Amino acid sequence: MRSIIWDMGGTLIDTYPEVDQTLAEVVWATPGKEQLAEVAQLRSASIAHAIDALADRYQVSSKQLNDAYSALKKKWIHDPAPLMAGADEAMAAVRRGGGLNLVATHRDRTSAENLLKALGVQVDDLVCAPDGFARKPDPHMNQVLMERHGLSPTDVIAVGDRLIDVEAARSAGIEGILVAPKPYPHVTTITSLTELLDRL
Structure with a gap:
């Protein structure tokens, strides 16, 4: 898992x-x-x-x-931005494997929940920095999610599009994966979310 x-x-x-x-x-x-x-x-x-x-x-x-x-x-409440290509497949694979789809975002909760609802996307938990959690690269949001769900660092990967996402993951002891059009030194980088399927 x-x-x-x-x-x-x-x-x-x-x-x-x-x-x-x-x-x-x-x-x-x-x-x-x-x-x-x-x-x-x-x-x-x-x-x-x-x-x-x-x-x-x-x-x-x-x-x-x-x-x-x-x-x-x-x-976006009625006309949301689209899911990233491959997101559906990756989230479904997590669920099939018994894992959780968790979200750690700097976005305010109302906006985050509205987007997810409009897209029909269900996540298992959502932590928003404006609710009182330290922003990335601080690992606080990742740590809170792991503690809430009894997850060890080896049970989790964190996926983001900025280096601060990877830094926050590493500081929490978990693997961080960067979604980017080009590789970065010393960072695991993918160009498509479908590349996650082999890592689950």
């Missing part, structure tokens, strides 16, 4: 394209590839960082950017 602690945005659910487009449209009337790439680079640190950096760089109101992002999260 192997359980997975999933990150949410950019790992389990493909939220980033819509986030990037939404923020870019606040700054530019018709953003092109270069503008979207700039937003994506800023957002790779965090959405909050992207909002602060864009507001400072382009003299745009941070309130406008935050309002646009809030409107996007409301849209």
